[in-house]
Each structure stands twice: as C-alpha cells, then as structure tokens.
Amino acid sequence: MQQASQMWHTDEVSAFNVQLKPLQQDDLAQVLIWRNSPEVSSQMLDQTEISPERQQSWFERISSDRRQMQFVIYYKNQKVGVCNLKSPTALAVAECDSLDTGFYLGEAKYRGTILAFFAALALNQYAFEQLGAKLLKAQVKSSNSAALRFNQQLGYQADAAQPSEQMVAMTLVPQAHQNAAAKFATFIRN
C-alpha cells in the first residue's frame, strides 16, 4: 500500500505575517518532537509519549480524512507550530458550519508571543472567509489560564454550558474575530 505524503487539502494560507501549509510526511519528525515535548504534551488530553509508528499510522489515517485539515505554521520560512480545523460531525470541513480548532506553537522562543496570535488569526480568518464557517469552537483545559486568556483575546467567549470541570468550551463568531483582527492589524509588518 502506498503511503500518503501529504494532506488531502492543498490551500496555503498567507496572512498576519505567517504562512499555514498543509501537513506533509516530511513534517512529521519535527511535529513529533514538538508534540512529545513536556511544554506541549502537558496541555493535551492525551499526555502519553507518541511513538513514530503511532504518529505515522495517525497520519496515514487522517491524510485523506476530509473532516479535518492539518497545517504547519511557518514564520519567515521556519516551521514554528501546528494548527488544525476539524468537523465535529460526519460532514466534510468545507460543508460544516461549526468547526473545532486546535493550535500550538512548538518553538519555545515564540510561545506566549504575538506570533501565536498571528497564527491563530490566520487560521480563524481562513475558516471564516475561505471555508465559510459560521462558528469556531475551541476546548481548553480549565487549568490553562494562559490559553484561556489567549482565546479571549482572539474573540472567543466561554460557552454557557461546559462539558466538564476540567475543560472550558469556547466559541468564536465572525464579528468577534474581525474585531480581534482589527486590534492586531497595527502590528502586521512586512
């Protein structure tokens, strides 16, 4: 059986000083290092060490799955992190009004900086403007106060009903995204 070398989607996003490119086979080694780092894995639901074989199996399974898009975040042609959009239903990403977002910066020097906002804004803008999403959803560990504040700055609001005490479900609507993007626009430099 032939191995997949890249995700099914081909769009590259260039906005807010960053680029988002579809995840490829060649990215997996770098992504595995990031994903297994304590700084990243501690914020994940699954905190077990991921083996290269398990990651490869995951990639082969999801690379043709039209219910998700996986991107590598680039800043100045350097890979700095990973983000994704997922349909919570059986519908393909492009057919779903509400999408789940996932995001982390793997490069330690950029974590907690304005670059994190740029990458998230680029992803959210793509989802709203290119895919036509009506809502974006994110789930954050309630103990991860930095991520909660981060999402609030992006325009997310905590949902009235929460899935558990450990997790905070948040929703972003297009207008709130546009307000957040305008706030950051001053800092977009060429």
Add this chain to the structure above:
Amino acid sequence: MSNELIQTNTAKLTAAFATALVVAETQIHDDLAYNSIKEWDSTAHMLLIAELENVFNLMLDTDDIIDMSSVAKAKAILGKYGVAF
C-alpha cells in the same frame, strides 16, 4: 552620547512601560519580564509596543516585537534603532 539624553530616554522608556502596563514607575526595572506580572500580558504587550513606537517615533520590526521580552531587552532592541540608554 550625553548623559542627559540617556537619562531622558530612560525616563521616557520607564514612563512608557508604566503607562502601557498600568503599574507604578517604581516597578519598572531591567529584570521585569513579559508575563512575569499579570499586568504585562499579551494585550498590555501590544499597548506597550504602540506606546514605545509613539514615544520614540519609530516602527519596530515583527522580530523585535516578538523578542521584546523584558525591560532590558527593550533597551537593547531600541538601541538598534538609535535610542541610547
């Protein structure tokens, strides 16, 4: 570079940090770092960048905005733009 100018720049920098972070000027010292106090969060960081650009009449590169992680680092970065401390 005259001591007077350096003192003026230091005072302007201190005032800019105090204004953006909404803290007392006495709290502004070289070791003060991004995210080390609740007042210096990502929102305040953007206000700080805008304040520094306004006070010193310059436009920082994205790399420098990302890299400005402490008061000492701010001085070093502003030095690249000809602001002496």
